[in-house]
């Protein structure tokens with residue numbers, strides 16, 4: 001090795017191993033996150049894996065099951081969502097499930113190994129009568145010994161406290177994308193509305209589950225902007241779902257150019273490096289992913305998946321297939 005290549009190696013090695021930034025609460029600029037996304041693939045994955053092993057069980061994966069407690073007919077215009085009333089998709093509207101139906105589904109999910117049960121409803125935000133029903137569901141699912149999560153849209157002041165008193169562990173509310181790209185995707189509410197709901201959730205002492213969607217026609221810089229926004233929340237979310245757009249016929253984003261799979265893996269790795277203690281969830285889009293890409297996502301620091309046959313309305317790999325993949329990779333479920 002000549003002197004020049006040794007210097008290059010040394011400089012590069014310190015970059016790859018530099019986890020110092022991960023350990024404090026330093027802010028991440030968009031440019032810094034983009035420089036992570038720009039790294040040679042192997043270096044980025046190595047760095048993410050080093051961070052991952054520092055903070056997490058290297059081979060543990062948390063399994064969450066998601067159920068739609070109220071489907072379709074939503075007044076919002078999220079360009080990716082088949083549940084928006086204004087788009088003509090194959091999703092059938094479904095009124096709110098009964099308490100019994102939810103508890104039965106939660107018990108079945110627990111029996112198959114899920115430790116967290118997420119309840120989603122297609123609303124702009126819940127009305128008071130909806131919150132009352134949701135708090136009953138949260139209490140009943142908690143009584144089964146599971147962690148609870150809800151995703152109900154924008155929360156009005158006081159609603160997060162009601163959910164917290166019922167024992168809600170996590171509230172999911174995604175930022176979806178970077179602020180500058182947001183209006184391309186949603187016009188019926190503002191980025192700040194989302195941030196306000198996240199603050200309500202934090203103030204109520206509920207853990208935050210917040211991530212985004214990639215593959216919506218955004219640039220790498222936009223993906224860096226999303227990750228920087230998430231990482232700079234103070235504190236950053238406990239749970240960070242990274243979704244790959246599932247293209248549904250009838251939605252405005254149907255027909256968007258498909259994101260390269262390695263770019264998705266890079267996004268997972270950037271989430272892991274910038275939010276070292278968070279559970280990074282490999283979320284929507286897994287059904288379209290090969291086992292090899294999913295394995296790369298785990299290597300890049302994903303340590304949580306949605307587990308079950310269905311997400312809110314789109315398909316998800318069957319439980320048996322997931323279990324076979326976890327077995328093949330020597331991964332175990334976190335309790």
Ligand code: SF4
Nearest residue numbers: 074076078081084122
């Ligand atoms: S993502 Fe949520 S808020 Fe947006 S249209 Fe779908 S159900 Fe409504």
